[in-house]
Amino acid sequence: MDIDALLTSAAINTGLSVLLFSLYSILRKQPSNSIVYFGRRLASLNNRNSRNHFSFERFVPSPSWIVKAWETTENEILAIGGLDAVVFQRTLVFSIRVFSIAAVMCLFLVLPVNYYGQEMKHKHIHAESLNVFTIANVKEGSRWLWAHCLTLYIISCSACVLLYFEYKSITKMRLAHITTSPPNPSHFTILVRSIPYSVGESYSNSVKKFFTDYYSSSYLSHQIVYRCGLVQKLMVDAEKICTKIKAVPNGQPSLKPCCLCGGSTSFKVLTDEPESVKDSFSYSNLNLATRDNERSAAFVIFKTRYAAVIATQMLQSPNPMSWVTELAPEPHDVLWSNLCIPFRQLWLRKIVTLLASVVFMVLFLAPVTFVQGLTQLEKLSQTFPFLRGFLKQDLINHVLTGYLPSVILMLFLYTVPPTMMLFSSVEGPVSRSGRKRSACLKILYFTIWNVFFVNHVSGGFLFAFNMLSSVGDIPVELAKAIPNQASFFVTYVLTSGWASLSCEVMQPFSLLCNFLKKHLRRNHEDSSDGLVSFPYHTEIPRVLLFGLIGFTYSVMAPLILPFLLIYFLLAYLVYRNQVVNVYIRKYESGGQLWPIVHNTTIFSLVLTQMIAIGVFGIKKSPIASGFTIPLIICTLLFNEYCRQRFSPIFKKNVAQVLIEMDRRDEQSGRMEEIHQQMHSAYCQLPLTSHEFCESVHKLCQDNIRGQEDTKPGKEPSEVSEPCAVCNFGKEDNIRE
């Protein structure tokens, strides 16, 4: 690939990005899209007015959202998106900082050294191959390799220093997050699993007996987990209620036409008799809290935070596989379905999903190899001879080498997050945030392996497989491959990076759903069903992959750095905008994502240094190679220090902090009040009934709206006031 092809690719992508960002700035002004682009804000305000007043400004693109995103402070992000959002922002800030330093060093020191590395007649700059700008152009045994070595030192040191301060400040924020948060049920509650079965005694009694016996001074109450088939039971009951609704005596069954199929729905309109429905809507016949429905898991609530943490840290019973305790996730974070999984299955499930993920990673190599083939036009025209004439055209050539491979790779990559999320669900985590973190790690390994490693190995599929068996050769293989693969990764940053940001800001899927809902299903109401939380599990691996590419290519092929910096700057703005406007916060992991970011960055640094040793070796500069080895050792020692100094805070709660929080609450006399709240915090039944209630409410609304459509002059009712039929809307109605 030459500079022309690169510029083509850059032009296409810049144009596309500008177009999409402009389109976004128009679309976001349309009131009908407000639920797509301001979902979080609407959900928090419960205010959906200012509709439909037409103005010309609405159709002029403006950069106001960029200004707003820029002006948002970190405290606002913390208040809106929680600590996780701040951690994500800090990841981007760290990347911008470190790659700014790298860009300055590489563009002003390394790039000229590369360009004038060999005595050759340089072509016109347009036709110059990208290879001329990489380390491949430096003569063997050149003295100028010290420039690369020095740059590597500066990048590594600045990365470590920045990482240290980030880790330190995020640790502080995490502690502050714990101390300043309002009384959190998850601090007082533990999750007990694998309660031993004893004949003639319910699990509930066993729990009560055990904890009143061994934790008599601190045990408050407990809440047993019930069978998951419960939801099915509720669905059956819902059906029963439906039949009752249909059978309301004085309702004239009027059929509402469906705009999709032109036929008629089977919903019959309900007359205004909420009382009759309310009567039928009782839980008396559910009677769920029976012995048979109990599962061997329970939430146990303690009087103090400290007591709860003690109970999680101890090995309770001589059989380590019974009475297993862990800190409970936040109530909104609980994955009730996984709580019913017997604890003894968990280790097997973990192994099975690990194997499944590995198999998935290996099978995925096939499309990647195909993509790899596309970047080498000769190969392609050999495989498909009839394409030869077509491929000779310049534009086609540029598009094919500069754009298409990345797009195909990207499309394939879209199947990965749902698959990994599925694997993580099967694994059996008890919290949504835990599931997301597990999926995040899986996607991260997947991305680094499939996008980074496999693309660098010239032999493709089979060769990559062989590589696994000879781990020692990987750095040398990479050292050979990296200067040659620079063009692929520059275009990868342009397409996958920039385009993914445009895509992120546009939210094409939500937009489409919203459009279909409003124009085909004629549902003009903005429901908050579509609101989702921030997809950390897809975005963090993406950002970290670009970090890895940035580190490894910085010294080898510095031309990638400006594009990468633009990516990170755009990402910074886009994700701020999204955190403030689009995504809601349902649960928090309290900054648990930072250790993943830290470890991956250290991995990237060490890999870069190892590749540099390989490249210096190929370039026959043993001094530069030798000088790089202490750098690896120092980086690893730095990582070990951080692991000792900071990471325990992310794994355990601090006794001192918890004791002081407990004391403060006790002194202020709020403890009683907190205990009152705790009793109902983890209640499986109300939450499920809430879901049930919501579906019944929808049914009501649909029917009421059907009636109202026939009565002109009446505005459709807003969700902001509770529904008269089922009382729905009284509580916060945000869910996944």
Next chain:
Amino acid sequence: MDIDALLTSAAINTGLSVLLFSLYSILRKQPSNSIVYFGRRLASLNNRNSRNHFSFERFVPSPSWIVKAWETTENEILAIGGLDAVVFQRTLVFSIRVFSIAAVMCLFLVLPVNYYGQEMKHKHIHAESLNVFTIANVKEGSRWLWAHCLTLYIISCSACVLLYFEYKSITKMRLAHITTSPPNPSHFTILVRSIPYSVGESYSNSVKKFFTDYYSSSYLSHQIVYRCGLVQKLMVDAEKICTKIKAVPNGQPSLKPCCLCGGSTSFKVLTDEPESVKDSFSYSNLNLATRDNERSAAFVIFKTRYAAVIATQMLQSPNPMSWVTELAPEPHDVLWSNLCIPFRQLWLRKIVTLLASVVFMVLFLAPVTFVQGLTQLEKLSQTFPFLRGFLKQDLINHVLTGYLPSVILMLFLYTVPPTMMLFSSVEGPVSRSGRKRSACLKILYFTIWNVFFVNHVSGGFLFAFNMLSSVGDIPVELAKAIPNQASFFVTYVLTSGWASLSCEVMQPFSLLCNFLKKHLRRNHEDSSDGLVSFPYHTEIPRVLLFGLIGFTYSVMAPLILPFLLIYFLLAYLVYRNQVVNVYIRKYESGGQLWPIVHNTTIFSLVLTQMIAIGVFGIKKSPIASGFTIPLIICTLLFNEYCRQRFSPIFKKNVAQVLIEMDRRDEQSGRMEEIHQQMHSAYCQLPLTSHEFCESVHKLCQDNIRGQEDTKPGKEPSEVSEPCAVCNFGKEDNIRE
């Protein structure tokens, strides 16, 4: 190597073993050696009579010690040697059981298949090469390989079943050991390290403040750790006392001649004036408990066991590198010198010792490669042509191939334990048992790598180094090498195995020391200085190495199994004898060694299975290879299950058990009494002063004896009654 050479080797070793065991049975009857062979028994009885009455029986070898060892029950072993000794015995019992099964299967099924594996004319059995009995003799693609596969299944399954029951019973024993033991100070005490420095406040005050603040209900007292230079200070004081002793007014300085050098020692004889010495011997002028001598570590004693465990499990402070807590080792187990190491150094020390161990392992390859050369006579005669005539003699040939290589390897291996022990000391463990465990692991890795792996790699030194970089090739390499290296390992079992047991039972080093002491230094008194605790760190790796050799060779070269079984049976008897008679128990790890044994056995099994896959692949039997893969998976799953089910008990104390122990003590009203004992349990000063006292006592004894030598008719004083000068001997005076 042929059967003749093997028989030569076996004959030499059997003869040698019989000779040494007979010699042992005579030597042990000599009263002068009683301290060598009955050290533990004498120390426990404090009874050293029945000397010197001559009888003829004393010079007739007898097998009575074998009978006694055999008759010792497990409960006796538990009472005498503690749980660790029982774990070691169980390891041997497990090995005997599993290799009995293996021997039956292999000798009656696999051996005939190997022997008749190829259509060939068999030589006379004497001249048959050992290779004929290995799997190398089976035809490629032979259907009889199912016999090997089946045997592998039976061995693996029986090993897993036996391992499971052993792990279960040892876990039970560990719990029983905790519950039934008398109140142990280590259960009530935690070790706090890295106490933060605060200006104007002593560490002692900081500790008191912190624990009375956060653990007010359970904190009892604490004991700060003082500077290790203390011992130096005491030495200076000892010198001062020496000068005082010299300056006793009415003593006639008489010089005692030394029998070694013929010259005179500088010790001057003290007249009987103990009171004057006693006066000078006071701690009033030591004044050690000052601010400057304090180190940032302390033992904190709690009122209950449960409270102590809670304090160790919690993360105390927002800075995870200060107020670091762990359970205290038993008082006798404390390594005081390592307590002074600043906590912040520990992670660096660990990394440095890890690197040092790896370097040591790599450098050690050189002698092993040389040894490897000796087994191939052709190589040797090529290197040293002048030896050619010499090497052609049959006996020399047999000795060289059958005996010498192992002896050389063994001699080199004797340098390993002290080196690894040194590394483990530098690492900074706070307990002797921890240091021993760490050394045990290091020696285990070392032995498996240097004895097992490197010997199997035909290319020796450099090749073994290359192997590290291509981990995937190891099983294939081993599969090629194992049938050929059978002769080496059979002789290794004979020499290193059998001879090491004779050596163990003879205790040549102690015997020599005792002899020198009695006959050259004319010290006829049995002091308990030479008593050592069981060297688990050398013996467990040895037994596990033989286990590994047994598993890997069982199916491939079954001829090794009878020799191995004899080794394990002998080891069972010898170590029982040693536990009962020789080694004293100073401290206990409470069965912490079993997880090492378990994991190594699983490693051996999986390695065996992987090698089997390689061999079946070489023999072109894909079905047998395929059938072995599920076996590996099942073995790994079994290991994972055991890790979940049992290993937490070996890492954490069980809350339920501790709470019940506390309750029992409280109900019986013994708690007050226990608290009284606890106050002085961890006192650095008395222990050190005890050492000091001991050295002063020695000085006294030497001088008194010098005097007495000149006065005929007076028996030398026994240690059993306390010394009149320094009161030494009042307490238990056993130390390492």
